[in-house]
Structures are given as C-alpha cells and as structure tokens.
Amino acid sequence: MKREHAAFAARLRAALKHADIEPRPVVLEKLLARHGVVVTAQAISGWLGGRYMPKPAALRALAGLVGLEPYQLQYGARSVREEPAGWSVRPSAADRLAIEEFLALPQAHRALVRELIAALARSGAPRKTR
Template sequence: MRNEQVAFSERLRAALQRAGLGESPVELVRLLARFGGEPVSQQAVSGWLKGRAMPRQANLRALAKMLSMEPQQLQYGDDARRVREGKGEWRLDPRDQLAIEAFLQLPTAQRKLLRHLIDEFVKSAANGRKP
C-alpha cells in the first residue's frame, strides 16, 4: 500500500504543477470543496501530497475534475495521458474553470455585459494599453 500512496503523491504533485497550482493544502482544501469533494483537513491533504495517505473516492473524483483528468488516471496512472483537451475542451487552471462555471450560471444580460468587458480587455491588451 505504501508504494501506491507514494506513486499517487507523485502523480498528484505532477498534475498540480501542470495545472499551474501549488501544493498548498489550504488552497487544495478550498478548491476540493468547490469541485464537489467531501470536507477534509489540511493534514489529510498534506498526507496525500507526501505519500502517506490516499483520498477517498469522492475526493479523488473531485481532484480529477479539478485537474482535468480521469479519476483512474490520477489514482493508477496512465501513459496515454487522456485529457479532456482531446474531446474539444481546454486544460484550464481550476480557478478559471470555476469562473467559467459561475459565468454560465449568470442571467443572460449579465453574461452579455461580461462578454463585452472581456472584449474591451482583449482590445486594450492587443493595443498595448492597460485597461
């Protein structure tokens, strides 16, 4: 079991790095809850990161969703590295993914306003100006 925990820890830390996330248990506890995970302590997350423990299945699924991976890939590894990018989705920072999900829940008028605001930011950036 110990080798399985260490291997999981290595896959988790590598996936966090690819996603542009640090290994902060505080941040991971917060993000885990937002991706449908069960409440867990910072010490438990630290155990996952250090190869001392494995998450329960609900938290494994939430971690995988947060990292745009299949749960079995995170748990067992997979040289094929199947990611959602190949299915027409992009690999996003989990915080951006949450922002997009929140955007999609907004009423139509507010979404239209935010799209306009984003367009203005893009135009400003293209012209080398600060918004």
C-alpha cells in the first residue's frame, strides 16, 4: 500500500510541475476550493508525501487541474486521448481555470466575453506567431 501511495505522490508532483502548478499544500488547497472541494493543507501534504490517497471527489478535481483523467493520476495508466486540434500552446492552470469559469457563466455573459475577446483581437495588438 505504501508503494502505491508513493507512486501516486510522484505522479501528482510530476503532473503539477507539467501543469505549472506549484506543488505546495496551500496553493492546492485554494485551487481545490475553487472547484468546490474542501480539503486541509495537512491532507494535501499527505498526498504529496505519499502517506495518503485523496478521496474520489478530490482526485477528480486534482485530475482536472492537471489535465489528466482521474485514473491516469491514480494508477499511471495511459489511454488513447485526442489532443485538441489546433492548440499548439498548452494552456496554463490559470488559463484552464479561466475557461472553466467562462463555461460556468450564463449564456448572455459568455456572449459578452466572446465579444470582448474578439474586439481585443481586432484592436491591432501584435499576435504571437506559433
């Protein structure tokens, strides 16, 4: 059991690093709270240290933060997963959070945000070349 917990902790730390999320309990506590998962910094420290496994709701939220399926984070298994076409830049954790918050908005507010983004894109700001 301890070996499984240690392997999970290593996968979690690697996934957080890949997602540009600082692997600190206080940081994760705040990010998880934004997803409606209330957990203590002590519990998160236990996950990162390989002492405990998160409950299913926390595992789902963690997986969402790092862009993995929950079973990938828990077991390390890979599945066939299609990457979004046309995205040459991997969104950061902050970008993913902003997208999730955008998707939670009412349709009228989402339309306003899309208009704002389109206006900013047309404003003549130099575009990044990919």
